[in-house]
Amino acid sequence: MISSLVVAFVVGGLICVVGQFLMDGLKLTPAHTMSTLVVSGSILDGFGLYEPLIAFAGAGATVPITSFGNSLTHGALEEAEKHGLIGVLTGMFEVTSSGISAAILFGIIAAFIFQKRNTTY
Amino acid sequence: MKNKWIVILLFLTLGACSDAPERVVYPSDDLELEKILDKQDSIIGYKSLMDNNTLLVSIEIPTMKRFSKVKIEENIKKELENEYPNKKVIVIDDLKIKWEIEKIIEKEHESKELTKSIEKILALSKEET
């Protein structure tokens, strides 16, 4: 179990380093960086490489935003395997829903309970 | 001085979590199965359950080999299927399954209940999302 924590730390950290490089080195805006990472996660899954990474790193691979692209692709591929080309369209959100629905739900809740704050240091 | 104790305590608690890999076969009268699983060098531990229809094996793959987790699972599954052609064989590396198997072994179920609990685990392992 400790080894899986260490692996999650290292792999997750490295994905973030890639993100930081995109921001600092290639001067991308945060939105561009995130989109790039999501697309690369999706492509990695196309080559069947992201699932082994999850098996290896656990949260180190599922927590970064790259896993979002992976699970979209993965859902689409799984459906496609069952139903052919139509499945590509229908399967996409089958796996991903939790992150998005949580974000929507908690976003509304936050708007409800939190006031805008005065600026502080 | 205080810090030292905290560190020691931390190691002890963390150490307690990472229990050493075990090799358990249940019911324990199947030596053939143990032999097959023992000679697998890609795993460091296993726990298996068997009833009349199903053979359920939870394996433990060392962290560095986990990239090829699916392949290892499939290889072992094939080997076991050859050995037990009339049983449904499931080989999986998963903490939850391992813990569930441990629970069952501890309780030492009767064969009827054993089937029931195996079915429960099977349902769990099939969930994909």
Add this chain to the structure above:
Amino acid sequence: MDQKQFEDIVEKQNPKTPMFTNMLKAFLVGGIICTIGQLIIFFYIRFFSFTERTAANPTAATLVFIAMLLTGFGYYKKISQFAGAGSAVPITGFGNSVVSAAIEHKTEGYVLGVGGNMFKLAGSVIVFGVLSAFFVALIKTILVKIGVVSW
């Protein structure tokens, strides 16, 4: 003074981005967030009926929840100023972008403000995620159909 001279001056006066320190900070904070994620995964496996494979979903929701609290109390932007991509790349950063936009546009009402602007920042992630997933899956399905690769 021509454009070239001016650009030389700007180049000279621009402070260097501390790439290495920034990456180190991103590594540490990103790593810590993923480790917390792994602990939450263990928690869900231990106490609920989730397997290693399914536990990632409630973990994502939990992390977004934590991000909501940190955003609402004003801590997330401070973490981000230090960590950069370290706090933006994990799912918490996705949560932060949604929650911050939601809080920000509360004054314009729940429908037009919160509902309309919530995905102002995170929307591009979803759009390009879906787009690339569609094409990747399409190409792979076709390749499988014509027998170049297998699933």
Add this chain to the structure above:
Amino acid sequence: MVKANGTIQFTEKPSISSTGVTVGPMEKDSPFASAFDEILLVEKEKNESYEEANTRFIEKACAITVKKGHEKMENIDVFIGGDLINQLSPTNFAARKLNIPYLGVFSACASSVESLIIGSLLLESGKASSILAGASSHHPAVERQFRYPLEYGAQKPKTAQWTVTAAGFALLQKQVKNAPIITHGTIGRVVDGKQTNPFHMGAAMAPAARDTIERHLTNTNSKMSDFDVIMTGDLGKIGLNILKDMFTDEDCHVILQDAGAQFYGEDTFFNAGASGAGCSAAVFLSHIYNQLQNGTFKRVLLVATGALLSPLTFQQGETIPCIAHAIECRMEKRN
């Protein structure tokens, strides 16, 4: 009177008879804090939007200015103001309450000096006798419009500047005794340094500032050392260094100063310093105004710089065009 190249000489001695500056809570640690008239400890009151809060800052600054000038609000002929929010809504809404004839002006952060130039021209023409002119900016309101939501975690680079929460207004009247006089105004040209980074406004605005300063010096036949200080509005620390490098004059290292670079002192939290229409307005109309009044400065050039970008043009890949307006203020010997 309008000389070539946009420098206007004012002969009727339009003078700044009083000023009023209100700032927000983040500005209370500023080195200039003692010169500000009022520090409001909440950026927004409960149930108030940031835009409404901006309006409140303007109204308060106007009230202070008029009170300090021993005038009544109904005696003011024209109110001239500007801010950074879409369609100048905070200033418009303040004007709704003030109920005096109103001109809204916009040249981003250079609005502060633009309104003073227009005010001086109105006085010069003899068509008005008391004018309230100034500008404001409000950090959270500006931030959400030009950048990201406030609570969004985006790493700010070292070149980023912090929009100040402040409103600065001045009462302009003709030939007031013991008050600084606006002698010249130079209207800026839109200069494009081909900069595209919205987190590095200093570099974008420096060419505009240089253009205006140079034209002002040529048109008034003066040199840098004739001034006690030439203060730019909000180039920030890095932008100020760029501007200094663009001049060959040795004196520039002492005489060129920047309100944005000094506004928050050496606090690294604010990265390159302050920005915003409120920044130049607050510093010019408090610190510089006081120094002129007590005779420390005799002749100053105030150059407010503005970056004329919008989130839209930036996303469409446009460069950041900039403008700088300048006024020259003098304090004549007391008699």
